[in-house]
Amino acid sequence: MAYDNDNIFAKILRGEVPCHKVFEDDRTFAFLDVMPRSHGHTLVIPKAQATGFTDIDDQDLAYLMKSVQSLAPLVVEGVGAEGFMLQQFNGLAAGQTVFHLHIHIVPRWADQALKAHGKEMEDQDVLAANAEKIRTVVSANLG
Ligand code: 5GP
Numbered sequence: 756m757a758y759d760n761d762n763i764f765a766k767i768l769r770g771e772v773p774c775h776k777v778f779e780d781d782r783t784f785a786f787l788d789v790m791p792r793s794h795g796h797t798l799v800i801p802k803a804q805a806t807g808f809t810d811i812d813d814q815d816l817a818y819l820m821k822s823v824q825s826l827a828p829l830v831v832e833g834v835g836a837e838g839f840m841l842q843q844f845n846g847l848a849a850g851q852t853v854f855h856l857h858i859h860i861v862p863r864w865a866d867q868a869l870k871a872h873g874k875e876m877e878d879q880d881v882l883a884a885n886a887e888k889i890r891t892v893v894s895a896n897l898g
Contacts, residue, residue, distance in 0.1 A: 756854060758804045764855035768802060775886035777830070778893050782815060783822040787882050788859065792869045795834035795862040795885050799823050805856040807845040823858045829896055833889035836862030842872075
C-alpha cells in the first residue's frame, strides 16, 4: 500500500492536528492514544513515512524500536503501572486503522482488564493529566 501523506498521524507529525505529545527526537515521536486501552496508552511512530512494519528501512526501524524500549518503562513509571504490553497491527484484516507505522505501548495492571482496541474516546482532561505525568518522567530520564 502506498503511503498516504494525509493520514491522521502524518497530520499530527506536521502539527496540523493536536495531540498529547510525550516525547520527540530526530527520528521518532510519541503521543497518547485518544482511545486508550489503559491509562497512559502511548503510540510511538517513526518520522519516516512508512505504512507498516515491513515498509521502513532497517535504520529507522532499529531507531524506532530503541525509542520504544527507552520509553516503555518511563510510561509505566509515569502512570504507576505494573507492566506493559506492546501491540503493532499490519493491514485492515489485522486491525490496523491508521496507515502510518506505530507501536502501541499499553500499560498494564494485574487487576485491570484492557478496554477494546480503538473504541472508546477518552476525556481530554484525563489524557492531558496522563501525558503530563509521563512527560515529567521522560524529561527527567531522557532530557
Ligand atoms: P491501529 O488500529 O492502526 O493499530 O491503531 C490506531 C490507533 O490510533 C488506535 O488505537 C486509535 O485509538 C488511535 N487514534 C486514531 N485516531 C487518532 C487521533 O486522531 N489521535 C490519536 N492520538 N490517536 C488516534
